[in-house]
Amino acid sequence: MRQDVDSEIVIAGGGPAGAALAMLLHRAGRRVTLVGRVRYYRAIEGIARRSLQALHSLGLHRAAACAVGPLPRRVIWGGEIRAPNAEWLLPRPAFDAALLEDLHEAGIPVIKARITFLESLKSDVRLGLADGRILTASWGVEARGRAGARRQFRDAAPWSTPAWILRGEAADSAPASAALSLPGGGWAWWSRLKGQQYLQLALTEASLCQARCDPDAWLAAQPDLTQLWGQAKIRHHYQRPSLLGRTRVREGRLWRLGDAAMAIDPLSGQGIFNALSSAHGLAPVLNSLFEETRIAPLERFHQRRQDAQYWRFARAGRDFYRQAAYQESIDTDPAPYWTARCHWPDHQPLHLPEPWARVQVGRGLAIIGTRLAERELVFTPDQPLGIQAVAGIPLAPLVKAMQEGDHDAVRALLVAAGPAAMAVARWWADHPDWPTLPEPALHSSGVTTPSPVDSASQ
Secondary structure (H helix, E strand, O other), X not given: OEEEOOOOEEEEOOOHHHHHXXXXXXXXXXXXXXXXXXXXXXXXXXXXXXXXXXXXXXXXXXXXXXXXXXXXXXXXXXXXXXXXXXXXXXXXXXXXXXXXXXXXXXXXXXXXXXXXXXXXXOOOEEEEEOOOOEEEEOEEEEOOOHHHHOOOOEOOOOOOOOEEEEEEEOOOOOOEEEEXXXXXXXXXXXXXXXXXXXXXXXXXXXXXXXXXXXXXXXXXXXXXXXXXXXXXXXXXXXXXOOOOEEOOOEEOOEEEXXXXXXXOOOOOOOHHHHXXXXXXXXXXXXXXXXXXXXXXXXXXXXXHHHHHHHHHHHHHHHHHHHHHHXXXXXXXXXXXXXXXXXXXXXXXXXXXXOOHHHOEEEEEEEEEOOEEEEEEEEEOOOOOOOEOEEOOEEOHHHHHHHXXXXXXXXXXXXXXXXXXXXXXXXXXXXXXXXXXXXXXXXXXXXXXXXXXXXXXXX
């Protein structure tokens, strides 16, 4: 039973990636329909402050209100105890339900149903529902997580260990979380929220086999984990696939989003942050597409952006494994679990040096408001896609003036930047090889307090 939806685009999946994209497109005046349903998967997830702020900025206030925190993020890695920052805990079913409520409140059509298929045809996209209906739209987005792309992943890690999940009640109702590396290889993330506790494990094959056979005995043999878990019974234990890889961002009229486009190691980055970032990248691509911009440069921009994030997340995970291997090597040979993960994807540093001699100014696509537009960008070895602005101030004019030695022009640009000038100056000072900005410019701008620094526009 065919049913054309009154939308330019249909999104399959109502998690944070799909909900964020729906809200961004709706705000830009696009007609969008989201199809998804709440997964009653009783997980707990951790997010950082920037993810919580992003949810609020998107108008996903009910979803953000589900977050409990801030809580000190306790980390025991390679025997070292750290408290690097804070995190907030999210009960996933309530969070997913709140996302759909936020979309409904914003006036975005939401169809709560099970999806049976999603396919791209020559002139439209077809989405099948369990009740027999077939929805059609001009464009579609696959946002149903890793399962929606399991046959499409490429450049996957040479290792892929399933996650082992333990769930149970907690005698202490106070929210808390901890991440720790395990002796002999593997790591764990534990959380406690509203009388429930959740333990996600990445284990060696031998430990995973033992945990599957007798989870109570395995947990009892882990002193650090037992101290967190306490005497509570394990109510549920199960295995969850842990697919890693990246995909092509577009197939015909179907675009991929979030984990369906790029699935990362949970150790290297937070999944919800990746979901929201993916939506912020795809929304301007689609807005530009609807304005009949040629599709090839849009797809190339989005593919390069996604691939750059994928490799950066992969290198971040590699460096965590290297830290654990190094700490273990002080007293003994590091476990094969760590050494096998110390060399993928490569040996390139997470952040490349940015010598002034290799800073270039050129033209390229950048995210400007809700669209993509060609602008002058600053390219560095660490930012090969280019930087358009810092603290909302275009960077290329400042770099060109410094390259030409025109300090009067630099001063004028910083004065024109107003309160953002101090943020630009602080960002610039983080590049020790770059020439110092003219000191009088900082005083003449009249700035006394720093402004938040924007990340690269791409």
